[in-house]
Amino acid sequence: MSSYLPRALLFALLTALVAFPLGYFGKPWMGWALFYIGLSVQLAYHYRNFSRLERWSRQPMLDASLEGDGEWDSVFRRLYSHEKELLAKIEQRERDIARLIAAVHVMNDGVVLLDGFFQIQFCNKTAERQLGLDSHTDRGLPISNIVRQPEFIDYIDRRDFTRPLILRLERYFERVLSLYVIAYAEDSWLLQVKDVTQTDKLDRMRRDFVANVSHELRTPLTVLAGFLETLQEIDFDPDERQRYLSLMAEQSKRMQSIVQDLLTLSSIESAPPPENDLVDMGSLLDKLRRDAEALSDGRHQIVLESQGEGDLRGCEPELVSAFANLVANAVRYTPAGGTVTLSWKVAPEGAEFAVRDTGIGIDPKHIPRLTERFYRVDRGRSRDAGGTGLGLAIVKHSLSRHQATLEITSKLGEGSCFAARFPASRVAIGGG
Amino acid sequence: MPDSQHVSSQFDEDLSRLRSHVLQMGGLVETQVAAAIDAYTNGEVASVKSIVETDRRVNELEKAIDDDCAHIIAKRQPTASDLRLVLGISKIVTDLERAGDEAKKIAKGVRRIYEGGHLPAQYGVGIRHLAEAALNLVRQALDAFARLDAEQAKTVIRLDSDVDVEFKSIIRQLITHMMEDPRTITTSIDIITIARAIERIGDHAKNVSEQVIYVVEGRDIRHIKEAAK
Numbered sequence: 001m002s003s004y005l006p007r008a009l010l011f012a013l014l015t016a017l018v019a020f021p022l023g024y025f026g027k028p029w030m031g032w033a034l035f036y037i038g039l040s041v042q043l044a045y046h047y048r049n050f051s052r053l054e055r056w057s058r059q060p061m062l063d064a065s066l067e068g069d070g071e072w073d074s075v076f077r078r079l080y081s082h083e084k085e086l087l088a089k090i091e092q093r094e095r096d097i098a099r100l101i102a103a104v105h106v107m108n109d110g111v112v113l114l115d116g117f118f119q120i121q122f123c124n125k126t127a128e129r130q131l132g133l134d135s136h137t138d139r140g141l142p143i144s145n146i147v148r149q150p151e152f153i154d155y156i157d158r159r160d161f162t163r164p165l166i167l168r169l170e171r172y173f174e175r176v177l178s179l180y181v182i183a184y185a186e187d188s189w190l191l192q193v194k195d196v197t198q199t200d201k202l203d204r205m206r207r208d209f210v211a212n213v214s215h216e217l218r219t220p221l222t223v224l225a226g227f228l229e230t231l232q233e234i235d236f237d238p239d240e241r242q243r244y245l246s247l248m249a250e251q252s253k254r255m256q257s258i259v260q261d262l263l264t265l266s267s268i269e270s271a272p273p274p275e276n277d278l279v280d281m282g283s284l285l286d287k288l289r290r291d292a293e294a295l296s297d298g299r300h301q302i303v304l305e306s307q308g309e310g311d312l313r314g315c316e317p318e319l320v321s322a323f324a325n326l327v328a329n330a331v332r333y334t335p336a337g338g339t340v341t342l343s344w345k346v347a348p349e350g351a352e353f354a355v356r357d358t359g360i361g362i363d364p365k366h367i368p369r370l371t372e373r374f375y376r377v378d379r380g381r382s383r384d385a386g387g388t389g390l391g392l393a394i395v396k397h398s399l400s401r402h403q404a405t406l407e408i409t410s411k412l413g414e415g416s417c418f419a420a421r422f423p424a425s426r427v428a429i430g431g432g
Numbered sequence: 433m434p435d436s437q438h439v440s441s442q443f444d445e446d447l448s449r450l451r452s453h454v455l456q457m458g459g460l461v462e463t464q465v466a467a468a469i470d471a472y473t474n475g476e477v478a479s480v481k482s483i484v485e486t487d488r489r490v491n492e493l494e495k496a497i498d499d500d501c502a503h504i505i506a507k508r509q510p511t512a513s514d515l516r517l518v519l520g521i522s523k524i525v526t527d528l529e530r531a532g533d534e535a536k537k538i539a540k541g542v543r544r545i546y547e548g549g550h551l552p553a554q555y556g557v558g559i560r561h562l563a564e565a566a567l568n569l570v571r572q573a574l575d576a577f578a579r580l581d582a583e584q585a586k587t588v589i590r591l592d593s594d595v596d597v598e599f600k601s602i603i604r605q606l607i608t609h610m611m612e613d614p615r616t617i618t619t620s621i622d623i624i625t626i627a628r629a630i631e632r633i634g635d636h637a638k639n640v641s642e643q644v645i646y647v648v649e650g651r652d653i654r655h656i657k658e659a660a661k
Contacts, residue, residue, distance in 0.1 A: 132575070137579045138578075141578060141579070144455070144456065144459075145452055145455045145578040146575065146578055148455050148456065148462060149459055150456075150460050150463055153459060
């Protein structure tokens with residue numbers, strides 16, 4: 001730029017220097033003509049470059065390179081590289097934004113950006129799923145046009161977002177969402193949606209648990225109190241007195257076993273991970289069979305099946321009690337004359353201890369809840385059989401501490417199968 | 433919005449507020465129907481009261497929206513698609529209000545059954561399925577209206593015939609029950625009332641969808657045979 005003006009002036013001066021003598025010594029019009037021609041050449045040179053720039057500026061593409069002559073070239077090059085930098089920067093920004101948006105889309109929480117009128121500006125995939133939105137068609141729609149629950153509309157209308165809104169969605173049955181509305185930037189709102197279905201369910205389970213414990217303990221307690229009162233007020237003959245006392249003893253034993261099971265459960269829950277003792281399955285299976293036979297007292301056929309050699313690694317007392325519990329259940333819920341099969345299978349991918357019976361079976365609708373504390377298929381029967389309602393909960397806990405799963409399959413009237421599957425890491429092949 | 437378009441933007445705002453009100457009313461009706469299903473399946477007779485209370489709000493909204501429609505037509509004299517929107521809305525609210533009334537009928541039927549000491553649950557599965565299908569229709573019809581999506585509206589119309597078929601099969605089943613055991617007649621009649629109300633809710637959803645198509649495409653497809661659509 002700085003050298004351009006002198007050079008342009010120099011060219012004009014040179015033209016004048018050549019033209020002047022010609023005009024002075026020859027015809028003056030020739031001098032003028034030459035001078036004009038000289039200037040025109042300069043003008044043509046500028047015009048050519050200008051038209052190049054003009055053409056390029058219509059579509060400033062990077063692949064159509066911008067080249068000029070002389071002075072113009074450096075200007076063009078600067079312009080070109082400036083454009084290139086700008087485009088690269090824009091591309092980088094776009095990539096950054098796309099990355100951010102992708103991150104927002106994969107968030108576990110739903111995010112909806114709203115303008116000052118609560119119209120949808122953006123929503124991520126999670127929010128689409130949770131609220132039934134569609135980011136293609138719903139941009140610019142008031143959110144309450146799509147999420148139409150009266151509670152939600154009231155919440156938005158009230159403009160008081162100090163507490164989250166807990167929304168039970170009838171749109172998707174049994175979903176519970178917690179909605180936060182947060183002001184951000186200028187006159188914009190962010191709606192954050194958390195799915196709290198699970199927490200809600202846990203809360204309910206905890207409440208149920210407390211209610212259940214109280215109920216389970218109160219029943220025998222009521223019986224005890226009743227008998228005590230009767231015994232205090234009425235004089236019975238020794239035989240009758242004895243009968244009442246033994247009933248009372250039975251009830252207090254029941255309470256004891258409930259409390260014992262509760263303690264076991266809580267100690268398993270809070271205990272450190274189980275040790276890696278070697279549990280000799282051969283003798284354990286033998287013992288389980290003997291226990292089953294004792295409990296059955298000859299009313300059932302007890303079968304032992306074993307496939308492959310291998311022992312378990314884990315905490316022996318816990319495993320013994322879990323297995324014994326499954327066996328005892330099978331014996332209890334199988335009518336006389338039925339068969340209880342204990343099986344132990346070792347395979348490269350893991351091992352399985354299963355108890356199969358030909359008993360009364362379980363309705364499939366109960367199976368998912370069977371390991372919940374105090375869950376009972378049939379309250380009366382379970383208690384008659386002496387159950388506390390905690391057995392399977394303990395079994396499941398002990399097994400999961402050994403990374404094992406409890407799989408229950410059953411058919412009403414045909415029998416059930418409880419299988420504990422252990423991963424290969426818990427199995428010591430060949431008794432080693 | 434720029435001031436130069438003040439008049440027309442005010443008009444746009446009026447229209448979008450009107451639409452929001454319709455959808456707000458729709459939300460109330462959806463809640464009513466869902467609560468009625470709840471009452472039926474879980475025997476929550478308490479929700480009957482809330483359905484009746486919601487109905488009052490629905491009625492108020494219907495009147496307010498009708499007023500707004502009349503106002504807009506008188507003051508703005510809308511043309512073309514705007515006019516269709518206003519006309520469509522005035523019909524949609526009628527259908528929504530009636531769907532709400534049907535929900536109320538369901539709730540009252542449930543109360544009658546429970547007060548008679550019976551459990552409708554033994555017919556539960558069929559009715560519940562029917563009711564959920566009808567609720568889904570209402571929801572989709574309202575979504576179609578919110579998005580002015582004619583395709584979704586057409587889906588609703590197609591699905592409504594499934595609901596009708598299911599309704600007929602439930603009726604047949606109930607008739608068999610009544611013939612086998614005349615003691616179930618009282619309960620069965622109540623359940624037929626409920627099933628009929630559910631089926632009507634599906635029909636109202638279909639009507640709403642037809643209006644959505646009218647608003648979007650300008651075609652009136654009421655009372656035209658399936659094939660012609």
